[in-house]
Amino acid sequence: MPKQYSPxxxxxxxxxxxxxxxxxxxxxxxxxxxxxxxxxIPPPNVTGSLHMGHACRTTFEDVLCRHKRMQGYNTLWxxxxxxxxxxxxxxxxxxxxxxxxxxxxxxxxxxIERVWQWKEESGGRILQQLRKMGASCDxxxxxxxxxxxxVRAVREAFxxxxxEGLIYRDTRLVNWDVESQTVLSDLEVEQEENVEGLMFDFAxxxxxxxxxxxxxxxxxETMLGDTAVAIHPDDERYRHLHGKxxxxxFVDRMIPVILDPELVDPEFGTGVVKVTPAHDQNDFAxxxxxxxxxxxxxxxxxxxxxxxxxxxxxxxxxxxxxxxxELANLGLARGSKKHMMTLPRSHRSxxxxxxxxxxxxxxxMKPLAAPAIKAVEDxxxxxxxxxxxxxxxxxLRNIQDWxxxxxxxxxxxxxxxxxxxxxxxxxxxxxxxxxxxxGSTSIRQDDDVxxxxxxxxxxxxxxxxxxxxxxxxxxxxxxxxxxxxYDILFFWVAxxxxxxxxxxGEVPFTRVLLAGLVTDERGDKMSKVKGNVVDPLxxxxxxxxxxxxxxxxxxxxxxxxxxxxxxxxPDGFVAYGADALRMTLLSYSTQSRRIALSMKRIEGYRNxxxxxxxxxxxxxxxxSDSSTQATQQCPQPxxxxxxxxxxxxxxxxxxSSTGLxxxxxxxxxxxxxxxVWDEFCDWFLEVSKPALDSGxxxxxxxxxxxxVHALETVLRAxxxxxxxxxxxxxxxxxxxxxxxxxxxxxxxxSALVDAKIDRGAxxxxxxxxxxxxxxxxxxxxxxxxxxxxxKIHWHTxxxxxxxxxxxxxxxxxxxxxxxxxxxxxxxxxxxxAAHFDNAAVFVNPGVRAAVPGVIDTEKxxxxxxxxxxxxxxxxxxxxxxxxxxxxxxxxPEAVVEKSNRDATELREKRERLEVALNSL
RNA sequence: GGGCGGGUAGCUCAGUGGUAGAGCGCUGGCUUUACACGCCGGACGUCGCAGGUUCGACCCCUGUCCCGCCCA
Numbered sequence: 002m003p004k005q006y007s008p009x010x011x012x013x014x015x016x017x018x019x020x021x022x023x024x025x026x027x028x029x030x031x032x033x034x035x036x037x038x039x040x041x042i043p044p045p046n047v048t049g050s051l052h053m054g055h056a057c058r059t060t061f062e063d064v065l066c067r068h069k070r071m072q073g074y075n076t077l078w079x080x081x082x083x084x085x086x087x088x089x090x091x092x093x094x095x096x097x098x099x100x101x102x103x104x105x106x107x108x109x110x111x112x113i114e115r116v117w118q119w120k121e122e123s124g125g126r127i128l129q130q131l132r133k134m135g136a137s138c139d140x141x142x143x144x145x146x147x148x149x150x151x152v153r154a155v156r157e158a159f160x161x162x163x164x165e166g167l168i169y170r171d172t173r174l175v176n177w178d179v180e181s182q183t184v185l186s187d188l189e190v191e192q193e194e195n196v197e198g199l200m201f202d203f204a205x206x207x208x209x210x211x212x213x214x215x216x217x218x219x220x221x222e223t224m225l226g227d228t229a230v231a232i233h234p235d236d237e238r239y240r241h242l243h244g245k246x247x248x249x250x251f252v253d254r255m256i257p258v259i260l261d262p263e264l265v266d267p268e269f270g271t272g273v274v275k276v277t278p279a280h281d282q283n284d285f286a287x288x289x290x291x292x293x294x295x296x297x298x299x300x301x302x303x304x305x306x307x308x309x310x311x312x313x314x315x316x317x318x319x320x321x322x323x324x325x326x327e328l329a330n331l332g333l334a335r336g337s338k339k340h341m342m343t344l345p346r347s348h349r350s351x352x353x354x355x356x357x358x359x360x361x362x363x364x365x366m367k368p369l370a371a372p373a374i375k376a377v378e379d380x381x382x383x384x385x386x387x388x389x390x391x392x393x394x395x396x397l398r399n400i401q402d403w404x405x406x407x408x409x410x411x412x413x414x415x416x417x418x419x420x421x422x423x424x425x426x427x428x429x430x431x432x433x434x435x436x437x438x439x440g441s442t443s444i445r446q447d448d449d450v451x452x453x454x455x456x457x458x459x460x461x462x463x464x465x466x467x468x469x470x471x472x473x474x475x476x477x478x479x480x481x482x483x484x485x486x487y488d489i490l491f492f493w494v495a496x497x498x499x500x501x502x503x504x505x506g507e508v509p510f511t512r513v514l515l516a517g518l519v520t521d522e523r524g525d526k527m528s529k530v531k532g533n534v535v536d537p538l539x540x541x542x543x544x545x546x547x548x549x550x551x552x553x554x555x556x557x558x559x560x561x562x563x564x565x566x567x568x569x570x571p572d573g574f575v576a577y578g579a580d581a582l583r584m585t586l587l588s589y590s591t592q593s594r595r596i597a598l599s600m601k602r603i604e605g606y607r608n609x610x611x612x613x614x615x616x617x618x619x620x621x622x623x624x625s626d627s628s629t630q631a632t633q634q635c636p637q638p639x640x641x642x643x644x645x646x647x648x649x650x651x652x653x654x655x656x657s658s659t660g661l662x663x664x665x666x667x668x669x670x671x672x673x674x675x676x677v678w679d680e681f682c683d684w685f686l687e688v689s690k691p692a693l694d695s696g697x698x699x700x701x702x703x704x705x706x707x708x709v710h711a712l713e714t715v716l717r718a719x720x721x722x723x724x725x726x727x728x729x730x731x732x733x734x735x736x737x738x739x740x741x742x743x744x745x746x747x748x749x750x751s752a753l754v755d756a757k758i759d760r761g762a763x764x765x766x767x768x769x770x771x772x773x774x775x776x777x778x779x780x781x782x783x784x785x786x787x788x789x790x791x792k793i794h795w796h797t798x799x800x801x802x803x804x805x806x807x808x809x810x811x812x813x814x815x816x817x818x819x820x821x822x823x824x825x826x827x828x829x830x831x832x833x834a835a836h837f838d839n840a841a842v843f844v845n846p847g848v849r850a851a852v853p854g855v856i857d858t859e860k861x862x863x864x865x866x867x868x869x870x871x872x873x874x875x876x877x878x879x880x881x882x883x884x885x886x887x888x889x890x891x892x893p894e895a896v897v898e899k900s901n902r903d904a905t906e907l908r909e910k911r912e913r914l915e916v917a918l919n920s921l
Numbered sequence: 922g923g924g925c926g927g928g929u930a931g932c933u934c935a936g937u938g939g940u941a942g943a944g945c946g947c948u949g950g951c952u953u954u955a956c957a958c959g960c961c962g963g964a965c966g967u968c969g970c971a972g973g974u975u976c977g978a979c980c981c982c983u984g985u986c987c988c989g990c991c992c993a
Contacts (some may be wrong), residue, residue: 004956178957192993225967343993392925392991443953488991518990522933575958588944589934594926595989599933601945619955667935672944686955774962780950781962787953818953867963878940888939896939896977902973 002621002733006614008578009542011724016132017276019728024745025137027077029473037478038074040066041461041510042138043493044146046085048092051130053527053586053598056537059134060583060831061516061590061666062484066137067721068661071749079464080138084147084178086453087181087349090411093119097413109289109410115412116411120145133541135579135724137745144464146456147413155413155456156430158504163417163428167365168405170417170426174285175404177357179303179317180350183408184361186452187531189348200340202271203328205230205247208255211527212241214247215335217341221328222320224249225309226258226298229252229276231287233267234260250331251324252310253264259291279358297358301408313441317355336810362406362415362449369499371399376498384513385664389487396491405494412450417708420444458496461509478508483487487594514664517594519586522569529553532562540603543576580723581607587670587722609674610726613719615681617730620712623693627845629705630735631713633748635757638703641769641809642688644762649680650711651757654718654750661721670722677715684770691815709734714750721749765805768848769813772806776817776844776852782864783841783855791819794837795850796827819852831913834920844868844913846906862921869914876907 003093019025020790038061062078070076093116094104104112108437128143144151162168176185201221204213214230230247232239239258242456246255264287265274278288279295286296298308303317311327312320328334343356374397375381377390384390406415418427418436425438459467461483462636464475479501483494494513501509520526521533528534539549546567553566582607589596635651638644653676660669685708692704713734718725724745731744776793785791797803803823806813810821829836830849839856840867842849879900882888889897 002955005958006956388925395992396922491986491991597933599945602933602957605944608956611958612956615956615959617955622955671935675943682956683960687953687960777961778963782949784950787961788949875940882977883938885976889976891976900939 002614002618003009004618005617006726006729007576008580008694009576010608011729012133012135012541012579013580015725015728016135019137019743019745020140020382022743024743025078025139026141027139027477028075029476031472033075035073035075037077037477038066038069039077039079039477040154040466040482040484041079041480042081043485043489044081044083044144044457044460045127045131046088047082047124047127047145047481048085048088049127051127051133053535053537053539055127055131056582057516057586057590057596058484058486059131059136059584061514062482063583063724064587064661064666064721065482065484067724067745068749070137070745071717071720071747073748077142078136078138079142079144080128080131080136080140081144081460081464082128082146083457084120084145084412086407086409086412086450087183089120089124090286090409091181091349093411096633104410108684110900112410122590130538133538133579135583137724142464146453146460150466151456151459151463152413153430154459155451156416157468157492158455158459158500159416159451160428160430161504162364167368168362169365170360170362172358173363173404174279174282174356175359175361176345176347176354177301178347178350178352179299179355180352181300181347181409182301184359184404184406185347185349185354185453190345190354191348193344193346196344198342198344199337199342200270201325201337202335204333204335205275206240206250206257206333208246208248213333214242214258214273216273216276217270217273219340220280220321221324222305222309222312222317223277223280223298224275224324225251225305225320226277226279226296227275228254228278228288228293229257229259231259231261231264231274231276232272233265234262236265236267236272238272250333251312251327252308259287259293261287261290263287263290280356281355285356285358295358299355299357303355320754323441330463341439361404362417362447363402363404366400366402366499369503370400372502373397373495373498376502382498382508382511382513385514386515389490389513389515393490393495395789397495403452405455406447406449407452408448409450412453413456415447415451417447418444418449436895454492454496457493458500459504461493461497461501462505472776478509479504482512482514483510484514484516486518488518512664516590517596517798519596519598522597522599524590529556529558532556532558532566535598535600537582538584539574540577540600541579542548543574545573546571549571549573562592574600575607577603577607578610578725580726581610584609584670584674584722587666587676590666609678610723612678612682613723613726614730616677616686617712617733619686620708620885621733623689624705624735629702629709630707630737631709631740632737636703636706636710638707640692640700640703641762641765641805642685642692642812643703643707644759645766646681646685647707648762649676650714652676653680654714657718668883673719673722675716681711681715684766687816688812690742691811695811717744717747718750720744720747765809768802768805768845769809771845772786772848772850773813773816775818775845775850776813778864779841779843779852779855780818782860783857785855791852792822792854793816793817793819793850793852794822794824794830794840795848796824796830797848798827799847806848831916832920833917838860842913842917844910844917846910849913858921862918865914865918865921869911869918872907872911872914876904879904879907 043058066076066078093310097103107115160170176190178185198219200217202215202217204215206213216230232242242258245258249256264283276284276287276293278284278293279297296308300303300306305312305315305320307313309320312323315323347354374394377384379394385391416429416659418433420436420438420441421443422441423436423439425436427433427437427444433444436444461472461480462478465478467474485494497509525531525533549566549570550563553563581603585603635647654671656672657669660666660672689704689708692700695701707718716727716731728744776791814821824830830851833840833842833851837851837853840851840853841856842851883900883904
C-alpha cells in the first residue's frame, strides 16, 4: 500500500465493481420479504451538468440509501432525468442559431426530432456524472419524463383531472415572456427589487368641458389599453368627476371615471388611477368588478398591435418613449420623478414579464391543496427542518390556480383537440381522430405543451408503473424520504404531495428533507457570470488554475468573476476525490440554508481519507504475520487501552446512528471522524505499538483482535459516507469466513449494546491521558527533545489512580517517552525544588509529578502562572456560584454536588501550583 | 408591506439553561520507521446591541440594528 491514498483510480474501480455486481438493484422477488426503502431522485434537467447542488443532494441521498441497504432494507433509489421544457428548448434553439436557423425554419416536428437527437447524444450526461459521486441508484430503472410510459401517465393524469372538473380552460391575465413567447406560472417569475424607475404623470382631458385628471404610471404605453380611470368614492376632491368621462388623446375612446375603494388609495399620488384591465393584475380584477372592456395592446413578441393606434408596430419600450413624447407634444405631460419599483422578470429568459390576457389551461388547486395541507398538519408527512412547514402551509393556504399550458414545442402536448365544426373540446387518453361532440374528423390538437412540473408532480408513482397497478408500485409506493432543495418546495414537493394524494390516495413520501443552497466561500450564489462556480468534478479529479479560468471564461464569466477565481484558487484544485467531497458536504448538512463551501474544508476531509488510509496501512502491516481476522462479534479484551477503544468505538457508533436516524448527517459523520482521528489514531494506535511489541502473546493477540475489529467496524459505519475508500480498505482487511464480497452489502454495525460501553475503562484511560498530556506539555514547553527521556516522579493518595497508573506504566512510558518513578513520600513533591534538580512539575486531579532536569525557570514560571490563572478564574466562577444561597437551595442537587467537587479539585490544584511557583 | 432564517475565535461553521467548541489559519517544537495530506504543544471569543425571565442565559422572552432568502 502506498503512503498516500489516491482516490481517482480507486473510486472508478470500485464503482464499476458495484454496478457490475448488481448491488444497486432493488429486489422484485416476491419471496423477498425485507422491508422496503424507496427514494425517488429529484430528476436533474436533461440539459444539466453536475453542480454542487446536485453533488450535495446526491451525497445525502446516497448516504440514506446505502445506510438502509446495509441495514437490510430492500432499497430502491429511482434515478431519472427531467425533460425540462423551456431550458431544453432554449439550449437546442441556441444550437440552431449558430447554424443560422430558428425553430420556425425547421418546423415543429423536425425541431422536436432535433431535440430528441440532442437528448440521445449529450442529454443525460449528468447521470454519468452522478456516478462519479458514488450514487448507488438502480440505474436500469432510469426514467426520462418524456419516456412513453411517462407520457401515458401524464395523459392519464390530465384526462382524469379534466373529467373531474379540476382542469379547465379560461381566459386570464397571465405572465407573458415576450422573448421565449410563452406563458409562465407565477413561480417562474422572479421579482427584481429596488429598481430605479420613472413615475410618469400625464393628464386625461375631461370629455365635457374644461378640466383634466392627472394619473401616474411607470408604464406609459399601457395607457393605450386604458378603459377607465378610477377614484375613491369618498374622495371629496374629485366629487365633481362622478359619472364623468375623459377622452383618450390617441385613440377615439371615451373613458369612464369609475369609483373603486379597493383599487384606489386616495393618499397615493394624485388619488386617480388609470385602469388597464388587459395588462395589470389589479386593473384586471377592477375590470371584472366594473365590467370594463379588456383591450390587449401587445403582440406576442412584445410589439404594439392594432390597438396601439399610431404606435402600432413599435417595440414595447420604444412605444413607452413615443407615448411620453407625444403626450408632451399635446401638452398633457405633467412631469416625472424617480421611483423605486419591483420588476417581474422571467426565470428563464430574464426579460421583463408582461401581464397579458390569454386563454390557458389551469388546474383548480384548492381541492387538491386541502388534503396536502392536512397530510403535513397531522404528521403523515414530516418536513425537515420543521420550520419549512410554515412556508408550506402559507403557500398552500393562499394557493392560486396553476397555469399548466406553455407555448413551447418541447414537452408533453396537451391532449386536447378542437373541432372546426363545433365548440366541443375533446380531451382523450389516446390521440383523438374525431370530435367527441359532433364526430367531425376536422379537428386539431392544442398547440401547447404542459408545464414541466406537471410531469414531475407524478414522479414518485409514474416511475413505479402508474397508472398500472404494478407489483412494483404496490411494493415501493409510498416512498419514504424525499430529499431536495428548499427552492423547489412549491414547484415540486407540494405538487407531488397533491398529485400523490389525489391519484394514489396516499402520500408519495413520509418525510421531506430540505437541504440548503450551496454557495461560494463568500456566501454568494454560484453563477456562471460571477465565475464562482465550483464544479464537483474538478474537486474530484483536480484542475489547474488555468483550466478553471478557461472554463469560467467559456461559460461567460465577467472580469470580476475571473479575478475572484484567480485570487481564490490560483493553483486550482488537486484531486480530492469524491469521498472527501462527500464528507465535506455532509459536515455542512445542518439546518442552515446556506452552505458556503470552503476548499480548505474539502482539503481537511481529503486529509482525513489519507489518515484513515494510513491507519489501515499500519493495522494491516501489523497483522500481516498473524492469522487474526476481523470478527462479527466484539472481542473481549482485558487490557485497558483495548477496552477503552472499543468503548469509544461503540459510543461513536451510537452517536452516528442517532445522527443518521435524525437526518443529522453532520453529527453522524462528525462522530466517526473524531473517533477515527482523535481516538483510534492518536491514542489507540500509539498504545498498540508497545503492546504489539511486548512479546506477551496474550496481549498481542487481544490487541490485534481489537485493532482489526475496531477498524473493520468503523469502515462499515463510514461506508455510506465514504463508500470508495472504505471498500478499498475493507477488501484488504482479513475477515471472517463468510464475509460478503463487498462492504456495501455487509451489515451496518448496530449501534449501542450497553455492555460494550465500558465506563470504567473510559474513566481509567482518562487518567492515563491526563498524565501523558501533562508530561508532553512539559516536554514541549521546555523544548526537551524526544531523544532525551524524561524521568517522572509522581505521587497520588488515590488508590484507584495509583493502581491504574501502575498498571499502565509501560503504555505511559512509551507515550510520554519517559520513566515513571513512584514517590511514596508525598512531601517530596510538595517541595519539588528541594528534592529534584531543576524540576518542572505538573498537577493532575489527585496526581502530582515532578520532572527533573528540564527546567528553564522563566518558562516554568510562565507556564505555571498561566495554569494558575486559569485555575483561579475557574475557581472564582464556581465559588461565586456556591456562595449564592439561592443557587445551593434551588439548583438541582447533582449540579450543586458537581460544583462542590469541582471547587475542591480546583482548590487543591491551586494550592499545588502555588507551592510549585513559590519554590522556584 | 408580510413571512422565514442568520449574526459565536482571523475565516467557514457546530453547540447546550449550569465554568464556550471543531476544521482551517496563526504560533513553538518534532525524520517519535502508519501518515509532513503527519505528530506533540500554544495563543485567540464581554457568543450583534438593549432590556426581561431565572439561583444561573450564548441558549428562553421582548425590543432593536445589520445580513440573506421567500411571498405580495
